[in-house]
Amino acid sequence: MTIAYLVNQYPKVSHSFIRREILALEAAGTPVARFSVRSCSGELVDPGDQAELHKTQVILSRGVSGLLTGLIQTALAHPGQFLKALAFTLKISRRGQRGLAHHLAYLAEACILRREFEIQGITHVHAHFGTNSTTVAMLCHALGGPTYSFTVHGPEEFDRPEALLLPEKIRRAAAVVAISAFGKSQLMRWCEAADWRKIQVVHCGVDEEFLTQAATPVPETQRLVCVGRLSEQKGHLLLLEAIAPLAAEGIPFKLVLVGDGELRPQVEAAIAQYGLESYVEITGWASSAEVRQQLQTARALVLPSFAEGLPVVLMEALALARPVVSTYVAGIPELVEPGRSGWLVPPGAVEDLTAALREVLQADTKTLSAMGHHGRSRVVQQHNAATEARKLAALFQQIEAEARLSEAIALPDLSQPIPEG
Structure with missing residues (x-):
């Protein structure tokens, strides 16, 4: 056959x-x-x-x-x-x-x-x-x-x-x-x-590259990562709007956007508009190994999508014991459990997204690691x-x-x- x-x-x-x-x-x-x-x-x-x-x-x-x-x-x-x-x-x-x-x-x-x-x-x-x-x-x-x-x-x-x-x-x-x-x-x-x-x-x-690696503790760094094509449906522009108040409050953090796409000029313009040049980095396309490294060096993955199926990058992040911040869209709530493996916010709700990210940045790493491990067990069972x-x-x-x-x-x-x- x-x-x-x-x-x-x-x-x-x-x-x-x-x-x-x-x-x-x-x-x-x-x-x-x-x-x-x-x-x-x-x-x-x-x-x-x-x-x-x-x-x-x-x-x-x-x-x-x-x-x-x-x-x-x-x-x-x-x-x-x-x-x-x-x-x-x-x-x-x-x-x-x-x-x-x-x-x-x-x-x-x-x-x-x-x-x-x-x-x-x-x-x-x-x-x-x-x-x-x-x-x-x-x-x-x-x-x-x-x-x-x-x-x-x-x-x-x-x-x-x-x-x-x-x-x-x-x-x-x-x-x-x-x-x-x-x-x-x-x-x-x-x-x-x-x-x-x-x-x-x-x-x-996800395969053995993610499932056989020993989960590492969430690092102390105030680093967030968003992985995905720079397109309207992924919510990058909303994400930049959501982190602007955090920067204004003086909360230290770094947001890494892993990916590229048709929305990149608008994303770069929004970064300049909000004065976020020192807070946001765009890597462009990355290999699986590079994505894995970016996830491991972050305290959480954020993906504020407006429309989805069920993003594989959520599985990858959870498999590496990193909690996630995403939206109540399509199949995402079947994987991400709010309060147990991450945060879910209504799609398009910028204030809710800001609040969730503030919680991530202020949470202790022990709590974040526990959430990541819960998500990892779910991925092992279902994905x-x-x-x-x-x-x-x-x-x-x-x-x-x-x-x-x-x-x-x-x-x-x-x-x-x-x-x-």
């Missing part, structure tokens, strides 16, 4: 959880072929991501001529299936967020994948994110390719489920994975009750990458068994004589 993973961009600096999942599946005995729609190799700083890049086939690396060739080859080799898939593509292009040109490109990508899957003996494809990668997997299945499943993270899929054809993708999928109970409930909103059985909760997880990978492997085996049974039922029994007349 060989599984293919399909992601819009893989490897990617913010997708270390997918890399961990794939490696854990392979460690459990399930070979995985990696496919990415496009490459973002220029951003990669982590050695693990760079190693994955060499294992990954990038569909769009073939160029326009390669896409057209794949489309024509599939149309000639499988005309009936191609025409049905083309009709389906035209249908969903009228309902989807993107127009016909994009969907024809997805069909061409699906044609390439169908051929590659046939050559490599792929029996099932799993996509991450319910966006265009899952659209390609669905079209590949419509072309006669293997069954597919996909993991939904949010928040994008829940912001525009109909434009992303989420109900159709669920209906045609062999299984759908949610990363939290909240995510499962949102998927249940957008499919028929008969399809609820397809939806399974499999958490994202071990190896454990969650075994759940996925069992799901893929079940899908394959059901597919074989369906084929056996559909095939005529050639051992029986053919009736005459």
Whole structure:
């Protein structure tokens, strides 16, 4: 049994959880072929991501001529299936967020994948994110390719489920994975009750890099760290607004923003506006080892997101016995227990965030360490990458068994004589 993973961009600096999942599946005995729609190799700083890049086939690396060739080859080799898939593509292009040109490109990508899957003996494809990668997997299945499943993270899929054809993708999928109970409930909103059985909760997880290290005590330093892409949904601008009063009060601290992104110019402008140049540092993209070091040298992680799925960096911080400050958003309350492993504040509530950060900076390290250890035990129980990978492997085996049974039922029994007349 060989599984293919399909992601819009893989490897990617913010997708270390997918890399961990794939490696854990392979460690459990399930070979995985990696496919990415496009490459973002220029951003990669982590050695693990760079190693994955060499294992990954990038569909769009073939160029326009390669896409057209794949489309024509599939149309000639499988005309009936191609025409049905083309009709389906035209249908969903009228309902989807993107127009016909994009969907024809997805069909061409699906044609390439169908051929590659046939050559490599792929029996099932799993996509991450319910966006265009899952659209390609669905079209590949419509072309006669293997069954597919996909993991939904949010928040994008829940912001525009109909434009992303989420109900159709669920209906045609062999299984759908949610990363939290909240995510499962949102998927249940957008499919028929008969399809609820397809939806399974499999958490994202952390690996031995985090789980086998002895937890170190929270340091005395007044250092906070925020890890994440500099984007609107992560709440960086609100965070800067929230720490400005702390600086005005004369509370000593350092806030390190680990990451980069489209919001960086606005973040830098806000730092200057509030006069926080001596309080805030932006590191840019960092490797997993650098993120781990940043977390270990901080007294807490802060992530005041407006929209999320369930951020893996929260698991990483808690696994290293560091308490966290975050928001009551999506699956976060399923992991972070207020008063026991961290602080949760209403999203967008700047005064509440200021108050929580003041408590973190004024708390004694013994209290913070106890909170971190409580969070660590929760991560070990619920977010071990190896454990969650075994759940996925069992799901893929079940899908394959059901597919074989369906084929056996559909095939005529050639051992029986053919009736005459």
